[in-house]
Amino acid sequence: MAFPASRALWRYACGLLLLLALGACSSLRLAYNHGDTLIYWWLDGYVDLDREQKSWVKKDIDQLFQWHRSTQLQDYALLLQSSQQQHLNNPTDTARLRASWGEVRQRSRVLMLHVVPQLADLLRSLRPEQITALEKKFAANNTEYRQKYMKGDTETQQKVRYQQALDQFELWFGDFSRAQEAQIRRYSDQRPLINALILEDRIRRQQEIVALARKVQKEKPDRDTTMEWLRQQINTTFQHMESGARAPEFDDYEEATAQMVFNVIQLATPAQKTHASHKIQGWIHDLRLLAQEGQSGSP
Numbered sequence: 001m002a003f004p005a006s007r008a009l010w011r012y013a014c015g016l017l018l019l020l021a022l023g024a025c026s027s028l029r030l031a032y033n034h035g036d037t038l039i040y041w042w043l044d045g046y047v048d049l050d051r052e053q054k055s056w057v058k059k060d061i062d063q064l065f066q067w068h069r070s071t072q073l074q075d076y077a078l079l080l081q082s083s084q085q086q087h088l089n090n091p092t093d094t095a096r097l098r099a100s101w102g103e104v105r106q107r108s109r110v111l112m113l114h115v116v117p118q119l120a121d122l123l124r125s126l127r128p129e130q131i132t133a134l135e136k137k138f139a140a141n142n143t144e145y146r147q148k149y150m151k152g153d154t155e156t157q158q159k160v161r162y163q164q165a166l167d168q169f170e171l172w173f174g175d176f177s178r179a180q181e182a183q184i185r186r187y188s189d190q191r192p193l194i195n196a197l198i199l200e201d202r203i204r205r206q207q208e209i210v211a212l213a214r215k216v217q218k219e220k221p222d223r224d225t226t227m228e229w230l231r232q233q234i235n236t237t238f239q240h241m242e243s244g245a246r247a248p249e250f251d252d253y254e255e256a257t258a259q260m261v262f263n264v265i266q267l268a269t270p271a272q273k274t275h276a277s278h279k280i281q282g283w284i285h286d287l288r289l290l291a292q293e294g295q296s297g298s299p
Helices: 007-017 028-033 035-047 051-071 073-089 094-114 116-125 128-149 154-173 178-189 195-219 223-243 247-267 270-296
Strands: none
Touching: 028 035, 028 270, 035 051, 035 128, 051 073, 051 094, 051 116, 051 270, 073 094, 073 247, 073 270, 094 116, 094 223, 094 247, 116 195, 116 223, 128 154, 128 195, 154 178, 154 247, 154 270, 178 247, 195 223, 195 247, 223 247
């Protein structure tokens, strides 16, 4: 599997295994059924797995999806159903939205802790050149982030961020009118612009990942010790999100984002809300089918 302390991995794990590729595929079920391959190639792109690693890493990923399909997806369907009722059909305030995001974070934590044994095996197998490849991949990702999100003046950066938000809202609600788009742009621009802070935070996490990998490679601890180090790092990562030195700034951004989402729900027409309801219901249907397939053992 992959390394748990990366903010990018956390988002990927949530996005792929909770609401898999919703922005890229109209059928969650189709995307989920290809998720094991996507994760394998994603991981290989970071550390350049050797032939021996590829064999057992594929098995680990298969087992992860079997566990996830059979034990987690019914719960995800219930979470989506609750969110549909609370946020789309009966929105009241941003507190409910943020509580739902907290539920997502908790489920990602369960996922990360579940794969600690497999993560430990991978960490203990990495060679120095693979850790160097990981470090280079992180650097390339950071360059891409700067080019996409930190290029130009404040207006340019806000426009990029707005377009990203609009694309996601259109996935849920369908097309917006010009007047609605202008209003959504205002909602988006009201959020603090924290691109530099996000980059600073992800670099810190990447450095922690590389440091742990090098520590394991140098000290060669046994499996149980490696697992304990991983659990500590996972817990530290989630604690940092909630109470780290920059937590107030991230908290302000999350509150502003929740306010934007709440405002867009209020702005949506009945037809747009119906579109969103049908979309969510389709995801719920897919999750339940995937869970049933997991129980029957037939993906």
